[in-house]
Amino acid sequence: MSGTTMPGTTMPGSTVPGTAGAEDVAGAEDAAEVVIVGAGPAGLVLGNLLLGAGVRCTVLERQSRAHVEQRARAGFLAANTVRVLTENGLAEGLLKDGRQHDTCAFRTDRGEFHLTYGSLGRGEAHTVYPQQHLVRDLVAEFLARGGDLRFETPVVGITGLTGDRPAVTAQSADGTLHRLSARFVAGCDGRHGTARTAVPVGAVRRYRRDHGVTWLALLAAAPQSMGPVAYAVHEDGFAGHMARTPDITRYYLQVPRGESPDTRPDARIWADLAHRMRADRHGPLHEGPIVERRTVEMTSDVLDPIQYGRLFLVGDAAGLISPAAAKGANLAVMEAEILARGLTAALRGGDEQPLARYSADCLPRIWRAQEFSHWMINLLHGPAGSDDDAVFLRALQQARLESLQTSRRHQDHFAENYVGI
Ligand code: RFL
Numbered sequence: 001m002s003g004t005t006m007p008g009t010t011m012p013g014s015t016v017p018g019t020a021g022a023e024d025v026a027g028a029e030d031a032a033e034v035v036i037v038g039a040g041p042a043g044l045v046l047g048n049l050l051l052g053a054g055v056r057c058t059v060l061e062r063q064s065r066a067h068v069e070q071r072a073r074a075g076f077l078a079a080n081t082v083r084v085l086t087e088n089g090l091a092e093g094l095l096k097d098g099r100q101h102d103t104c105a106f107r108t109d110r111g112e113f114h115l116t117y118g119s120l121g122r123g124e125a126h127t128v129y130p131q132q133h134l135v136r137d138l139v140a141e142f143l144a145r146g147g148d149l150r151f152e153t154p155v156v157g158i159t160g161l162t163g164d165r166p167a168v169t170a171q172s173a174d175g176t177l178h179r180l181s182a183r184f185v186a187g188c189d190g191r192h193g194t195a196r197t198a199v200p201v202g203a204v205r206r207y208r209r210d211h212g213v214t215w216l217a218l219l220a221a222a223p224q225s226m227g228p229v230a231y232a233v234h235e236d237g238f239a240g241h242m243a244r245t246p247d248i249t250r251y252y253l254q255v256p257r258g259e260s261p262d263t264r265p266d267a268r269i270w271a272d273l274a275h276r277m278r279a280d281r282h283g284p285l286h287e288g289p290i291v292e293r294r295t296v297e298m299t300s301d302v303l304d305p306i307q308y309g310r311l312f313l314v315g316d317a318a319g320l321i322s323p324a325a326a327k328g329a330n331l332a333v334m335e336a337e338i339l340a341r342g343l344t345a346a347l348r349g350g351d352e353q354p355l356a357r358y359s360a361d362c363l364p365r366i367w368r369a370q371e372f373s374h375w376m377i378n379l380l381h382g383p384a385g386s387d388d389d390a391v392f393l394r395a396l397q398q399a400r401l402e403s404l405q406t407s408r409r410h411q412d413h414f415a416e417n418y419v420g421i
Contacts, residue, residue: 028167028179028180028181029178029179029180029181030182031056031148031180032056032057032058032180032182033056033057033182033183033184033343033347034055034056034057034058034182034183034184034185034186034343034347035057035058035060035182035184035185035186036057036058036059036060036185036186036188037060037155037168037186037187037188037189037193037194037195038061038062038188038189038190038193038195038315038317039061039063039068039135039149039151039188040135040188040189040190040315040316040332041131041134041135041138041315041329041332041333041336042188042314042315042316042317042332042333042335042336043059043061043186043314043315043336044059044135044138044139044142045084045085045090045332045333045336045337046186046188046314046339046340047059047138047142047147047149048088048090048138048141048142048145048147049088049336049340049344050340050343051142051146051147052088052089052145053340053344053348054348055343055344055348057147057148058148058149058150058180058182059147059148059149060150060153060154060155060168060180061149061150061151061152061153062152062153062189063152064151064152065151068135068139068151069132069136070132071132071135072130072131072132072219072292073132073328073329074130074131074323074328074329074330075128075129075130075131075243075250075326076101076126076128076229076242076326076330077094077098077126077127077128077129077134077330078124078126078327078330078419078420079124079125079126079127079420080330080333080420080421081127081329081330081333081334081421082094082098082127084333084334084336085134085333089141090137090138090141092137093129093136093137094127094129094133094137097129097133098127098128098129099127099128099129099243100118100125100126100128101118101125101127101128101228101243102116102117102119102125102126103115103116103117103118103227103228103229104117104228104229104230104231104418105226105228105230106231106232106233106401106404106405107230107231107232107233107282108232108233108234108401109235112282113405114228115404115411115414115415117411117414117415117418117419118419120408120411120412120414120415120416121411121412121413121414121415121418121419121420122415122416122419124415124419124420125419126326128243128244130244130245130248131329134329150170152173153170153171153172153173154170154194155169155170155189155193155194155195156169156170156171156177156194157169157194157198158185158187158194158195158198158311159198160181160310161198161199161308161309161311162309162310163309163310164183165181165182165183166181166182166185166310166311167179167180167181168180168181168182183346184310184311184312184343185310185311185312186311186312186313186339186343187311187312187313187314187317187318188313188314188315188317188332188336189317190315190316190317191301191316191317191320195311195313196313196317198308198311199303199308199311200308203308204303204304204305204306204308205303205304206301206302206303206304207300207301207302207303207304208299208300208301208302209299209374210297210298210299211298211299211300211322211374211377212298213238213254213298213322213377213381214254214255214256214257214258214259214295214297214298215238215240215252215253215254215255215295215296215298215323216252216253216254216255216259216264216269216293216294216295217250217252217292217294217295217296217323218250218252218253218269218290218292218293219244219248219249219250219251219290219292220248220249220250220251220287220288220289220290220291221247221288221289221290221291222247222248222249222286222287222288222289223246223247223249223286224241224242224286225241225249225283225284225285225286226241226282226283229241229242229243230277231379231380232276232278233379233380233381233382233397233401234275234276235382235384236272237254237276238252238253238254238276238380239251239252239253239254239273239276239277240252240253240380241277241285248291249286251269251273253269253273253276254381255295257297259295261293261294261295262293266289266290269290270285270287273285296322296323298322298323298324298377299320299322300319300320300321300322300370300373300374301319301320302318302319302320302366302367302370303318303319304359305359305360306318306319306335306359306362306363306366307358307359312339312342312355314332314335314336314339315328315329315331315332315335315336316328316332318335318362318366319331319366321366321369321370321373322373322377324373324377324380325369325372325373325376325417325418327369327372327373327421330421331365331369331421334362334365334421335362335366338361338362339355339358341354342354342355342356342357342358343355365421368417378396378397379397379400379404381397382394382397
């Protein structure tokens with residue numbers, strides 16, 4: 001493996017990325033077999049699975065508990081995710097409050113068609129359960145199982161990855177640095193976390209793509225406007241509608257790159273959504289206050305391998321995927337399960353083979369999700385303009401939509417990939 005460079009976010013006070021503070025701290029706490037950096041879906045599922053297998057682990061999280069339990073992002077959980085959570089006693093909340101979702105609608109200037117994907121492909125549906133609720137459940141379960149979870153403790157450096165006992169340097173709430181050593185480190189701290197920066201330049205290959213599309217991601221305090229997920233393909237740009245809870249609905253609005261999330265007043269947002277979703281033809285939207293707004297750029301950023309020495313990357317830290325196909329949190333859970341098995345085999349059975357296969361086991365599934373997400377981006381967004389290239393690509397987009405509307409084989413393929421991980 002060789003090639004392009006690792007991301008180079010240099011931590012404050014550090015000359016080498018990901019090694020800040022490593023030399024300043026005397027002695028190391030030897031508390032855990034695995035140190036997990038980050039308490040998002042990846043880190044919390046991994047931590048719970050390890051505790052369930054009797055592996056001592058410590059989770060270090062930069063943010064406060066309140067912050068991670070309120071951070072709204074994903075909501076559509078794949079069948080595989082629900083299986084992993086159910087089999088490991090982590091699904092009580094989502095089985096009680098999650099809602100089954102099996103239909104999506106596509107709106108174009110030629111009308112609307114519905115795909116009941118729950119009856120197509122492998123016959124799998126999504127479970128709609130907001131990510132922050134899942135995180136809340138996973139935190140509670142980890143603590144109930146006696147887990148060591150430290151909030152407001154950012155990791156500022158990871159060293160010794162090619163030795164027997166890597167060490168993680170973290171900053172406590174009072175500003176003091178503290179070092180923990182372990183047999184393994186799991187980097188579950190997202191694309192811009194410290195774990196990625198701890199991998200030396202050139203040690204892994206990095207695949208990056210900017211898909212050139214920006215969404216304004218919105219949460220509205222309003223019930224959903226229709227039963228299905230709705231994707232509106234419009235010459236002014238994409239608009240999307242997705243259920244979250246009975247009182248909160250997610251909308252997406254494609255906006256020009258660089259637009260501030262605060263540019264459009266609520267009334268303009270509702271007007272733009274209604275226009276692109278063709279509310280005059282298909283029925284009005286249920287409006288309410290916009291309670292959260294942020295811009296999201298459609299980008300991909302995948303590492304290969306997703307391991308370096310005794311560091312294993314999981315979730316967005318391993319491979320960022322655009323939210324166009326709702327895959328990120330689902331990939332994180334898939335990877336966490338595979339890594340938990342590998343770490344358990346190594347630490348409890350002395351067998352490091354499953355761990356050695358971690359990257360090889362995960363990457364084909366990561367790339368399949370990337371391919372589908374890329375296809376969705378091209379399905380939902382046509383290039384603007386009247387030059388030959390833009391006109392040609394919009395004609396292909398139309399052909400893609402028609403194939404999806406009319407071909408049962410295409411629909412089965414769509415359904416398998418839309419819910420599959
Ligand atoms: P997270 O959730 O970002 O968690 C990483 C955690 O690491 C902490 N951290 C650190 N902790 C200690 N020391 C450091 N130095 C640290 N640096 C960072 C952070 O505070 C954080 O708590 O990553 P993880 O666990 O890999 O999970 C990934 C998912 O969160 C992400 O892929 C999904 O939210 C993507 N996504 C969706 N995925 C789905 O599967 N289905 C969906 O419907 C879906 N919808 C979405 C989405 C992402 C969105 N945005 C905002 C990008 C909708 C949106 C709008």
